[in-house]
Amino acid sequence: MKIKNICCIGAGYVGGPTMSVIAQKNPKIKVNVVDINSDKIAAWNSKNLPVYEPGLLKVVKETRGKNLFFSTNVNQHIYEADMIFISVNTPTKTSGEGKGYAADLRYIESCAKQIAKISKNNKIIVEKSTVPVRTSEKIKEILRSNNSSVDFQILSNPEFLAEGTAMRDLEIPDRVLIGGDNTPEGKKAVEALVEIYTSWVPIENILTTNLWSSELSKLTANAFLAQRISSINSLSELCEETGADIEEVSKAIGMDSRIGNSFLKTSVGFGGSCFQKDILNLVYISKSMGLNQVADYWEQILIINKHQRDRFSKKILNCIAKNYLEPKALLLGWAFKKNTNDTRESAAIYVANNLINGGVSIDIYDPKVKESQVHRDLSFINVNYKKSSVNFVDKPFSNISDYNIISIMTEWDEFKDFDWENVYTKIKKPAFIFDGRNILNMNKISKIGFNYFGLGRR
Numbered sequence: 001m002k003i004k005n006i007c008c009i010g011a012g013y014v015g016g017p018t019m020s021v022i023a024q025k026n027p028k029i030k031v032n033v034v035d036i037n038s039d040k041i042a043a044w045n046s047k048n049l050p051v052y053e054p055g056l057l058k059v060v061k062e063t064r065g066k067n068l069f070f071s072t073n074v075n076q077h078i079y080e081a082d083m084i085f086i087s088v089n090t091p092t093k094t095s096g097e098g099k100g101y102a103a104d105l106r107y108i109e110s111c112a113k114q115i116a117k118i119s120k121n122n123k124i125i126v127e128k129s130t131v132p133v134r135t136s137e138k139i140k141e142i143l144r145s146n147n148s149s150v151d152f153q154i155l156s157n158p159e160f161l162a163e164g165t166a167m168r169d170l171e172i173p174d175r176v177l178i179g180g181d182n183t184p185e186g187k188k189a190v191e192a193l194v195e196i197y198t199s200w201v202p203i204e205n206i207l208t209t210n211l212w213s214s215e216l217s218k219l220t221a222n223a224f225l226a227q228r229i230s231s232i233n234s235l236s237e238l239c240e241e242t243g244a245d246i247e248e249v250s251k252a253i254g255m256d257s258r259i260g261n262s263f264l265k266t267s268v269g270f271g272g273s274c275f276q277k278d279i280l281n282l283v284y285i286s287k288s289m290g291l292n293q294v295a296d297y298w299e300q301i302l303i304i305n306k307h308q309r310d311r312f313s314k315k316i317l318n319c320i321a322k323n324y325l326e327p328k329a330l331l332l333g334w335a336f337k338k339n340t341n342d343t344r345e346s347a348a349i350y351v352a353n354n355l356i357n358g359g360v361s362i363d364i365y366d367p368k369v370k371e372s373q374v375h376r377d378l379s380f381i382n383v384n385y386k387k388s389s390v391n392f393v394d395k396p397f398s399n400i401s402d403y404n405i406i407s408i409m410t411e412w413d414e415f416k417d418f419d420w421e422n423v424y425t426k427i428k429k430p431a432f433i434f435d436g437r438n439i440l441n442m443n444k445i446s447k448i449g450f451n452y453f454g455l456g457r458r
């Protein structure tokens, strides 16, 4: 089966970049990305894309209006497509059974219902969103019980891109994973998707499995990555107590070829839309199958992550108290990692909230995040949040030496490249900079250790 027309439901951080690359590499396939959010679609059709990702604008400019289209006309594009990617969000449930742990599949389910209602020809449905294992079964059931006149094949094709390096990850993926049914029709559907990817990905990097293996692999790949970060972060505390240097320990561990050196950078805690949500989901699935020890094992990763954020906040509060400083701090960076405008679960949100609760007034700067997003994030986790607790600044470096406390929350290059030496040689009053692990007394240091932050995988 040759695919001519793709529809992707959900123009978010995953759907937008992924479809841009599929369209670029398959100029004969028409790719329509649809979303219920009209502002987002308008932004995708402008030069101010709703997602900041290095290299994305170039690919969008190259393909938009040729074979890549962004639209709110969900029904029409579902109707026309031979292959539909579901890339809608799957947040952690905030109410009902599994509250606080299970993934909320309501958007996925409503997409399946809509597809069933509208479809008049056979279609391949691709789960792109991260979902609990066996969700494909649920999608199948919805599709088939709501429309028995067409054949739907369900595939699982989880996305492994990391934000900030999404274009490179899409261009040269470590692997593309495609799960499908082991029936003649299922195999044909898998082949159709494999063909799309072979336009640019070597066939040996395309892995085909059954549906459930594919679904579970995505969840557990994220859990493994997060587990490494919590492991190294937990050791950072031990290092501080013992006088060992976590960077030296991390390097020594990572040079063991069996362990490898990726994802061993300590941080204030991992953020992003995936790690926490996916682990909560894994914990929920394990518990619901009575595997309590397995659930506890994975939950510990999140406990350490929260502990790391709280520990870092306490360091700042103690530093202010011990040195009788004015309770005011500058937080540099709000995004959950560099090169993205995404702030979901960013450690900065939690640290800022702890500082506000500790009576500190904070100035915030991020090169890509908007002020309104900062207020949204803080009011989301704290019902008593008042806008006046934070001040968003545009040019933090113009008066940087006025601050007693500066905390670098995101490893943006502009913070690393800034001429810190010039600042701390001029400072007369006590001033402290937090680089994610250390409290550095700016009057005494000669070098700031920026090799501290987590920096992706390559």
Ligand code: UDX
Residues within 6 Å of the ligand: 009, 010, 011, 012, 013, 014, 015, 034, 035, 036, 037, 040, 086, 087, 088, 089, 090, 107, 110, 111, 128, 129, 130, 131, 273, 274
């Ligand atoms: C992705 C994955 O799909 C998710 O499973 C993963 O765990 C996190 O990353 P992402 O692209 O980051 O989600 O989410 P988001 O940027 O929120 O985009 C989802 C889009 O789907 C939003 O623009 C939303 O408006 C849209 N949507 C949601 C629909 O178009 N229809 C719906 O019914 C629900």
Ligand code: UDX
Residues within 6 Å of the ligand: 159, 160, 161, 162, 163, 164, 222, 225, 229, 262, 263, 264, 265, 266, 267, 268, 269, 270, 271, 272, 273, 274, 275, 336, 337, 453, 454, 455, 456, 457
């Ligand atoms: C992650 C997975 O890497 C990706 O495969 C999946 O598709 C989505 O989830 P993402 O959340 O975009 O990607 O970014 P990632 O690079 O994994 O970083 C996540 C968080 O971990 C960031 O806050 C980052 O700063 C932190 N991190 C990363 C560390 O603290 N230390 C590290 O060594 C690496």
